[in-house]
Amino acid sequence: xxxxxxxxxxxxxxxxxxxxxxxxxxxxxxxxxxxxxxxxxxxxxxxxxxxxxxxxxxxxxxxxxxxxxxxxxxxxxxxxxxxxxxxxxxxxxxxxxxxxxxxxxxxxxxxxxxxxxxxxxxxxxxxxxxxxxxxxxxxxxxxxxxxxxxxxxxxxxxxxxxxxxxxxxxxxxxxxxxxxxxxxxxxxxxxxxxxxxxxxxxxxxxxxxxxxxxxxxxxxxxxxxxxxxxxxxxxxxxxxxxxxxxxxxxxxxxxxxxxxxxxxxxxxxxxxxxxxxxxxxxxxxxxxxxxxxxxxxxxxxxxxxxxxxxxxxxxxxxxxxxxxxxxxxxxxxxxxxxxxxxxxxxxxxxxxxxxxxxxxxxxxxxxxxxxxxxxxxxxxxxxxxxxxxxxxxxxxxxxxxxxxxxxxxxxxxxxxxxxxxxxxxxxxxxxxxxxxxxxxxxxxxxxxxxxxxxxxxxxxxxxxxxxxxxxxxxxxxxxxxxx
Amino acid sequence: xxxxxxxxxxxxxxxxxxxxxxxxxxxxxxxxxxxxxxxxxxxxxxxxxxxxxxxxxxxxxxxxxxxxxxxxxxxxxxxxxxxxxxxxxxxxxxxxxxxxxxxxxxxxxxxxxxxxx
Amino acid sequence: xxxxxxxxxxxxxxxxxxxxxxxxxxxxxxxxxxxxxxxxxxxxxxxxxxxxxxxxxxxxxxxxxxxxxxxxxxxxxxxxxxxxxxxxxxxxxxxxxxxxxxxxxxxxxxxxxxxxxxxxxxxxxxxxxxxxxxxxxxxxxxxxxxxxxxxxxxxxxxxxxxxxxxxxxxxxxxxxxxxxxxxxxxxxxxx
Numbered sequence: 001x002x003x004x005x006x007x008x009x010x011x012x013x014x015x016x017x018x019x020x021x022x023x024x025x026x027x028x029x030x031x032x033x034x035x036x037x038x039x040x041x042x043x044x045x046x047x048x049x050x051x052x053x054x055x056x057x058x059x060x061x062x063x064x065x066x067x068x069x070x071x072x073x074x075x076x077x078x079x080x081x082x083x084x085x086x087x088x089x090x091x092x093x094x095x096x097x098x099x100x101x102x103x104x105x106x107x108x109x110x111x112x113x114x115x116x117x118x119x120x121x122x123x124x125x126x127x128x129x130x131x132x133x134x135x136x137x138x139x140x141x142x143x144x145x146x147x148x149x150x151x152x153x154x155x156x157x158x159x160x161x162x163x164x165x166x167x168x169x170x171x172x173x174x175x176x177x178x179x180x181x182x183x184x185x186x187x188x189x190x191x192x193x194x195x196x197x198x199x200x201x202x203x204x205x206x207x208x209x210x211x212x213x214x215x216x217x218x219x220x221x222x223x224x225x226x227x228x229x230x231x232x233x234x235x236x237x238x239x240x241x242x243x244x245x246x247x248x249x250x251x252x253x254x255x256x257x258x259x260x261x262x263x264x265x266x267x268x269x270x271x272x273x274x275x276x277x278x279x280x281x282x283x284x285x286x287x288x289x290x291x292x293x294x295x296x297x298x299x300x301x302x303x304x305x306x307x308x309x310x311x312x313x314x315x316x317x318x319x320x321x322x323x324x325x326x327x328x329x330x331x332x333x334x335x336x337x338x339x340x341x342x343x344x345x346x347x348x349x350x351x352x353x354x355x356x357x358x359x360x361x362x363x364x365x366x367x368x369x370x371x372x373x374x375x376x377x378x379x380x381x382x383x384x385x386x387x388x389x390x391x392x393x394x395x396x397x398x399x400x401x402x403x404x405x406x407x408x409x410x411x412x413x414x415x416x417x418x419x420x421x422x423x424x425x426x427x428x429x430x431x432x433x434x435x436x437x438x439x440x441x442x443x444x445x446x447x448x449x450x451x452x453x454x455x456x457x458x459x460x461x462x463x464x465x466x467x468x469x470x471x472x473x474x475x476x477x478x479x480x481x482x483x
Numbered sequence: 484x485x486x487x488x489x490x491x492x493x494x495x496x497x498x499x500x501x502x503x504x505x506x507x508x509x510x511x512x513x514x515x516x517x518x519x520x521x522x523x524x525x526x527x528x529x530x531x532x533x534x535x536x537x538x539x540x541x542x543x544x545x546x547x548x549x550x551x552x553x554x555x556x557x558x559x560x561x562x563x564x565x566x567x568x569x570x571x572x573x574x575x576x577x578x579x580x581x582x583x584x585x586x587x588x589x590x591x592x593x594x595x596x597x598x599x600x
Numbered sequence: 601x602x603x604x605x606x607x608x609x610x611x612x613x614x615x616x617x618x619x620x621x622x623x624x625x626x627x628x629x630x631x632x633x634x635x636x637x638x639x640x641x642x643x644x645x646x647x648x649x650x651x652x653x654x655x656x657x658x659x660x661x662x663x664x665x666x667x668x669x670x671x672x673x674x675x676x677x678x679x680x681x682x683x684x685x686x687x688x689x690x691x692x693x694x695x696x697x698x699x700x701x702x703x704x705x706x707x708x709x710x711x712x713x714x715x716x717x718x719x720x721x722x723x724x725x726x727x728x729x730x731x732x733x734x735x736x737x738x739x740x741x742x743x744x745x746x747x748x749x750x751x752x753x754x755x756x757x758x759x760x761x762x763x764x765x766x767x768x769x770x771x772x773x774x775x776x777x778x779x780x781x782x783x784x785x786x787x788x789x790x791x
Binding site for chain 2: 603607653656657660661664665666668669672673675676677678735736738739740742743744747750751753754755757758760761762764765768769
């Protein structure tokens with residue numbers, strides 16, 4: 001009998017955070033079965049996330065691979081896992097009261113969120129395309145359900161269905177791409193693909209390029225790049241707002257983790273990719289920004305804004321190399337903070353009865369909730385990239401990485417896009433500060449949980465903007481640990 | 484070639500059994516057709532309304548749980564084939580796999596999905 | 601022309617015929633039945649390629665379980681025929697669908713012609729294992745190298761069950777009345 005445990009290098013130390021999240025999701029599902037204890041689910045979820053975060057930070061600096069080289073534990077994956085967990089924690093705080101008001105506060109919500117986070121963590125740590133695909137599916141299936149969870153709202157149903165169909169199509173593309181790569185190389189392991197790249201490229205170029213293109217399309221759908229973005233606004237608008245907040249950050253970060261791992265590490269020698277990403281990045285940021293200008297709904301505007309932010313991060317993929325990856329990670333952390341903050345305020349406002357997040361509902365907000373309006377303004381400044389917020393630093397690193405590699409036009413287009421985006425972000429500030437409300441505006445009621453979420457994101461947005469050095473060092477240390 | 488012969492024999496046997504049973508009953512049964520025999524049988528009542536109705540969505544959950552456990556069965560099939568070779572390692576692995584899936588069944592049960600009324 | 605080729609062409613023709621008839625049907629149930637025909641023919645193709653396990657999966661899971669699910673969903677949605685699907689798309693839409701279909705077919709043929717088809721010993725590693733595609737080869741791979749993906753598949757199926765229950769199960773307890781969402785008209789259900 002062969003000793004399979006050592007032959008396959010089964011090492012549970014590599015996946016302790018994943019196991020923690022999985023076990024927590026089981027516990028939450030059990031809690032959800034009983035009406036008496038289901039209100040504990042949010043607390044248990046938080047404890048699970050904090051434990052997982054703790055285990056994740058303990059892994060920092062550790063490098064290794066296991067499970068027949070399916071899992072790679074490296075700083076790159078660890079940073080992303082931490083991003084997913086922190087984003088999830090903020091979303092738990094942020095959604096608590098909203099879910100209660102809308103009657104959605106069920107244990108299943110948290111269980112689905114936990115499993116979705118698990119899928120993202122699997123994606124970030126995978127060194128095999130099959131594991132990457134499974135992680136993507138484990139991430140997506142709960143998201144489809146979460147989008148459609150608010151069953152009495154037709155918009156939510158529509159969001160769930162739309163997201164499901166687009167997601168299913170995109171996964172089909174991804175899977176076909178992986179199949180082509182497997183056909184050309186006989187393996188799905190990224191390390192083997194990198195080792196034997198020149199052989200594959202010489203022997204089966206058509207399959208290789210077709211596979212790469214299809215994988216790119218698959219992930220393009222997930223992160224919402226133009227021209228695969230059409231689902232984004234409807235889904236973001238229709239889904240319950242805390243779920244939208246989650247959508248706009250965590251799966252996007254997971255998609256970029258996968259994109260960076262596959263294209264900057266795995267297929268770094270496919271030189272045409274840089275040009276493809278150039279076009280995608282320019283299209284994504286420009287189209288996202290231009291369409292955001294025309295929106296009258298804040299959630300929809302934030303949806304288009306998240307598309308344009310994906311465009312900025314794509315710049316890092318155009319550039320490639322360690323500096324660009326570090327800049328992308330920095331930007332994703334920053335984006336997590338200010339985007340969740342922005343959605344946090346929107347969530348809070350939506351707990352007022354009858355509020356659908358139209359722009360004109362923001363009128364007179366500074367009279368009723370001055371501090372909240374100031375926080376909202378902070379997040380809008382960060383989204384548009386004003387100093388001293390972290391939004392400015394993030395954009396600065398991304399575009400300076402592009403400049404150093406000689407992508408002048410890309411930088412010019414990016415900066416011009418930032419200027420365009422200022423218009424619609426400032427429109428939020430203008431409406432909430434200077435426009436008079438019709439009738440008496442209803443004040444938004446703050447709850448302790450949402451205050452925690454807003455404080456975390458606001459401190460993150462401002463603090464990381466003033467002292468970016470630590471985060472920058474962290475993201476520079478987050479390199480691929482695969483020789 | 485011999486492999487196809489086996490498949491052919493199976494096919495012939497399969498079709499043959501059906502033909503033979505139908506043929507025998509054809510020979511034995513009385514032949515007396517009349518129009519009422521072709522009417523849809525509904526407990527001796529006149530049929531009411533179309534047979535196309537909207538199913539209860541419980542069927543859907545049942546069918547989905549069935550699919551899940553069908554897929555599980557197809558995963559067990561190769562395990563059974565190679566069990567002797569893989570031994571304890573695969574046993575632990577499959578047990579874990581089954582436990583994860585049975586947790587899903589347990590959840591559905593607890594939620595009262597399996598109850599009909 | 602040996603027997604392999606004859607069976608291949610027979611199965612291929614049936615598969616394409618089934619798929620074509622499936623999309624040409626007005627009655628969704630008939631579509632589902634044609635899909636079964638197509639799947640069985642595809643299973644024969646897989647078996648011919650040596651993918652015995654894949655062929656049996658296609659029969660057991662797709663033609664069996666998933667088809668049951670399809671039929672239930674069709675009945676659940678209560679689709680009678682494609683008359684219920686609303687007016688036909690405008691002429692431009694009809695034209696583009698044929699144009700895209702032809703374009704994609706041509707593209708596929710060009711790619712297949714241009715690409716060197718991997719022969720028996722494909723890729724860098726050749727076939728990863730001896731006896732590629734047999735149940736035994738699949739199982740030794742699946743339960744050794746692919747243990748991590750296997751367990752992940754379990755989690756994926758678990759969350760599919762949970763998700764289906766969350767989406768489809770009736771909420772028993774009356775929830776807080778919703779003032780922003782538009783209520784769905786209550787549909788009469790016959791069980």
